[in-house]
Amino acid sequence: AQTVTQSQPEMSVQEAETVTLSCTYDTSENNYYLFWYKQPPSRQMILVIRQEAYKQQNATENRFSVNFQKAAKSFSLKISDSQLGDTAMYFCAFTPLGNSGYALNFGKGTSLLVTP
Amino acid sequence: EAQVTQNPRYLITVTGKKLTVTCSQNMNHEYMSWYRQDPGLGLRQIYYSMNVEVTDKGDVPEGYKVSRKEKRNFPLILESPSPNQTSLYFCATGLNRQPQHFGDGTRLSIL
Numbered sequence: 207a208q209t210v211t212q213s214q215p216e217m218s219v220q221e222a223e224t225v226t227l228s229c230t231y232d233t234s235e236n237n238y239y240l241f242w243y244k245q246p247p248s249r250q251m252i253l254v255i256r257q258e259a260y261k262q263q264n265a266t267e268n269r270f271s272v273n274f275q276k277a278a279k280s281f282s283l284k285i286s287d288s289q290l291g292d293t294a295m296y297f298c299a300f301t302p303l304g305n306s307g308y309a310l311n312f313g314k315g316t317s318l319l320v321t322p
Numbered sequence: 323e324a325q326v327t328q329n330p331r332y333l334i335t336v337t338g339k340k341l342t343v344t345c346s347q348n349m350n351h352e353y354m355s356w357y358r359q360d361p362g363l364g365l366r367q368i369y370y371s372m373n374v375e376v377t378d379k380g381d382v383p384e385g386y387k388v389s390r391k392e393k394r395n396f397p398l399i400l401e402s403p404s405p406n407q408t409s410l411y412f413c414a415t416g417l418n419r420q421p422q423h424f425g426d427g428t429r430l431s432i433l
Binding site: 311 | 381
C-alpha cells in the first residue's frame with residue numbers, strides 16, 4: 207500500500223517570506239506522479255504543481271517549486287514571496303503508474319497561515 | 323472555460339434514502355474520480371474511471387457505486403446512505419490520470 211505523510215499539521219509564515227512544506231511517501235513503484243494541491247477557505251481544490259517521477263528536474267510554477275528527492279521519497283513544496291492569498295490547506299498526493307493501479311493517495315494536509 | 327459541475331452542493335437526507343451526486347465535465351477528459359474529505363483524514367479516493375465503461379475502486383469504495391456511460395458524466399450513487407457517509411465530496415477530472423480540475427464540492431449530511 208502507498209502512504210503519503212505530511213509531518214507538519216500547521217505552519218505559519220510572514221508575508222513575502224519563504225516557506226517549505228514537507229511531504230514523504232512510501233511506495234515500491236518506480237513510476238508515479240506527485241502533486242501538491244491547495245484548498246483555501248472556500249473549500250475549492252486547486253492543483254498547484256505536479257512532478258513526474260521519471261523527471262529529475264524539479265517542477266516550478268511561478269512562486270511555487272518542489273524539491274523532489276526520489277531516493278529519499280521526499281517531495282517538499284517551497285512557496286517564495288508568500289502572499290496572504292496563499293493561506294490555505296495544502297495536500298500532497300501520489301499516484302502510481304504501475305500494476306498497483308491508479309488510485310490517488312493524499313496526505314492529511316498542512317494548514318498554512320500567511321500573516322501580514 | 324474548464325468546468326467540473328457537481329450537484330447538489332448541499333444535501334441533508336435520512337438513512338437509507340437513495341441519492342445520487344452528479345458530476346459533469348466539459349473538457350472531454352477520460353479520467354474522472356470521486357473523493358471524500360473528512361476532518362483529520364484528508365481526502366480519500368472512492369472510485370475512479372479511466373474511460374467510458376471503465377471504473378475501479380479507490381481506497382474507500384464501500385457503500386458507493388459509480389457509473390460511466392458517457393465521457394462527460396460520472397455520478398456517485400449512495401444506494402442506502404448511512405451517517406458515516408456524512409462528508410464533503412469532490413469530483414475531479416484531468417489528463418493522463420492526473421486530477422487537475424475539481425468540482426466545488428458537495429456537502430452531504432445523512433441523519
